[in-house]
Amino acid sequence: MSTNSTLTPLVGLQMLFVAFGALVLVPILTGLDPNVALFTAGLGTLLFQLVTRRQVPIFLASSFAFIAPIIYGVQTWGIPATMSGLFAAGLVYMILGGVVAVRGQDFIHRILPAVVVGPVIMVIGLSLAPVAVNLALGKTGDGAAVLVDPGKALIVSSIALIATIITAMMARGMFKLIPILVGIISGYIVAAVLGLVNFAPVGDAPIFAIPNFVMPQFNLEAILFIVPIAIAPAIEHIGDMLAISNVTKKDFLKEPGLHKTLMGDGVATSAAAMFGGPPNTTYSEVTGAVTLTKAFNPIIMTWAAGFAILLSFSGTLGAILATIPTPVMGGIMLLLFGAIAVVGLSTLVRAGDNLTQPRNLIIVSLILVFGIGGMSIPIGSFSLSGIGLAAIAGIILNLVLPQNKED
Numbered sequence: 001m002s003t004n005s006t007l008t009p010l011v012g013l014q015m016l017f018v019a020f021g022a023l024v025l026v027p028i029l030t031g032l033d034p035n036v037a038l039f040t041a042g043l044g045t046l047l048f049q050l051v052t053r054r055q056v057p058i059f060l061a062s063s064f065a066f067i068a069p070i071i072y073g074v075q076t077w078g079i080p081a082t083m084s085g086l087f088a089a090g091l092v093y094m095i096l097g098g099v100v101a102v103r104g105q106d107f108i109h110r111i112l113p114a115v116v117v118g119p120v121i122m123v124i125g126l127s128l129a130p131v132a133v134n135l136a137l138g139k140t141g142d143g144a145a146v147l148v149d150p151g152k153a154l155i156v157s158s159i160a161l162i163a164t165i166i167t168a169m170m171a172r173g174m175f176k177l178i179p180i181l182v183g184i185i186s187g188y189i190v191a192a193v194l195g196l197v198n199f200a201p202v203g204d205a206p207i208f209a210i211p212n213f214v215m216p217q218f219n220l221e222a223i224l225f226i227v228p229i230a231i232a233p234a235i236e237h238i239g240d241m242l243a244i245s246n247v248t249k250k251d252f253l254k255e256p257g258l259h260k261t262l263m264g265d266g267v268a269t270s271a272a273a274m275f276g277g278p279p280n281t282t283y284s285e286v287t288g289a290v291t292l293t294k295a296f297n298p299i300i301m302t303w304a305a306g307f308a309i310l311l312s313f314s315g316t317l318g319a320i321l322a323t324i325p326t327p328v329m330g331g332i333m334l335l336l337f338g339a340i341a342v343v344g345l346s347t348l349v350r351a352g353d354n355l356t357q358p359r360n361l362i363i364v365s366l367i368l369v370f371g372i373g374g375m376s377i378p379i380g381s382f383s384l385s386g387i388g389l390a391a392i393a394g395i396i397l398n399l400v401l402p403q404n405k406e407d
Contacts (some may be wrong), residue, residue, distance in 0.1 A: 008297070008300055009303045011303070012304040013304070014174070015295075015303075015304040016059075018174070018289045019059055020181055021182075021184055022285060023038065025062070025180060026063070026066075026067060027062065027277070028324065031070075031079070032070070032276065033276065034318060034322075036213060037277050038308045038311050039211050039308070040268075040271065041272075041305070043271055043305070043309065044267075044271060045058075045268070045304065047267050047268045048261075048265065049264075049298065051263050054302070055255065056256070056261065057297065058286065059282075059283050059304050059305070060281060060282055063280065064336070065121070065229065065233040066278060069082075069386075069387060070082060073222050073225065077222045080216055081219035082222055083273045084219050086273040087216050088226065089229070089279055090267065092230040093230060093266025096108065097259045097262035097263035097266060098263075100259040101259035105238075105253065113353075114347050115351065115398065116394040116398050117235045118344045118347035118364075119367040119371075120344065120387070120394060121236075121340060121343055122345060123387050124232060124344070124387055125338060125340030125343075128333070129337055131333065131337075135326045136153065136333070137153055138153025140326075147325075147326055148327055153330070154327070156194065156328055157187065159190045159331070160187025160331030161332070164182065173292065174289065174292065177289050177292070178285070183331065183332050187332075188325075188328055191328055207314065208313055208315060209313065209315030211313065211318075212276070216273055216274060225386070228388040232391070233281050235347075236343075237281065240282040241253055243287050247291045247296075360404070363398055366397065367393060371390030374386055
């Protein structure tokens with residue numbers, strides 16, 4: 001496709017449409033501003049293109065891997081403090097990029113093998129299961145209060161879930177790439193029919209509004225909690241780069257190089273945190289759309305980023321997103337968080353490691369129990385717990401435990 005094609009902006013808007021459902025899902029679930037997430041997705045994509053010299057046709061937006069830590073961080077320390085942890089996570093990506101540049105890609109796989117990364121990803125998904133169930137039943141995420149009549153909530157969440165499943169399983173063409181968006185719209189319509197949607201804020205909202213930007217506030221405890229979680233999406237990033245390389249028949253791990261794509265992802269994530277947005281990651285949905293449309297020109301993603309920034313200043317859009325009832329999101333989450341766990345399980349299976357070997361058994365077992373059980377270790381006036389502790393424990397065990405004799 002020519003960069004001068006009059007269709008290029010339209011294809012860019014289509015790419016944003018593909019990413020939109022997942023993009024706004026993360027801030028809605030975590031208590032962040034969806035308009036800020038739109039802005040930082042656009043900004044992050046442009047920064048990624050700057051670092052990689054606009055060679056990769058990829059779009060960056062809200063990362064699912066950070067949903068659990070953001071929810072915990074916002075509830076425990078507030079949004080500004082949580083943003084300091086997310087900013088530091090971006091720095092981890094940049095450091096990993098520097099390590100890859102000096103030591104090569106194999107170094108990353110030695111430090112973060114599947115036996116560590118797989119169970120960490122599983123913990124990220126499974127630790128959120130109670131939140132998904134509570135929201136689907138019309139409660140708050142912690143189950144402490146009832147927000148919607150349980151009977152109506154179950155109807156709405158079930159419709160949202162079923163619509164997502166049917167779209168993912170049976171849809172063709174572009175619709176197959178937007179199951180989350182279809183699920184949200186379906187659940188929203190049912191919720192409106194049942195009288196669960198309050199449209200008053202939409203009429204009162206200004207057409208133009210500056211997103212609710214939030215600056216980070218340094219908090220060491222939040223940083224220690226969130227930083228270890230960056231290892232999972234960093235490995236996922238490598239998989240995404242392999243996927244888009246296969247689609248376009250260009251080896252992006254060599255040119256511009258994995259070190260630059262990791263660096264670009266890190267710059268985008270830290271930049272997002274500076275404005276109060278969720279961490280950015282490469283979107284598989286958009287890679288699927290690139291595969292389907294054969295739209296390999298990176299300038300298309302520039303247009304997608306531009307449209308994301310433009311829409312972020314729509315007060316009306318922000319008000320509409322704020323009216324989505326929690327059971328709609330709960331229905332989507334029932335599938336989504338399980339799917340994240342399956343990605344971790346798939347990571348282990350593909351590696352082919354014998355999980356009954358004592359070394360592998362110990363690493364996987366402790367990561368799962370520490371992460372899902374909520375293990376906490378005090379460090380001075382701070383504490384390391386949950387997913388972050390599980391990730392660090394896995395990395396240390398992998399480094400100190402002797403290799404199996406068979407290996």
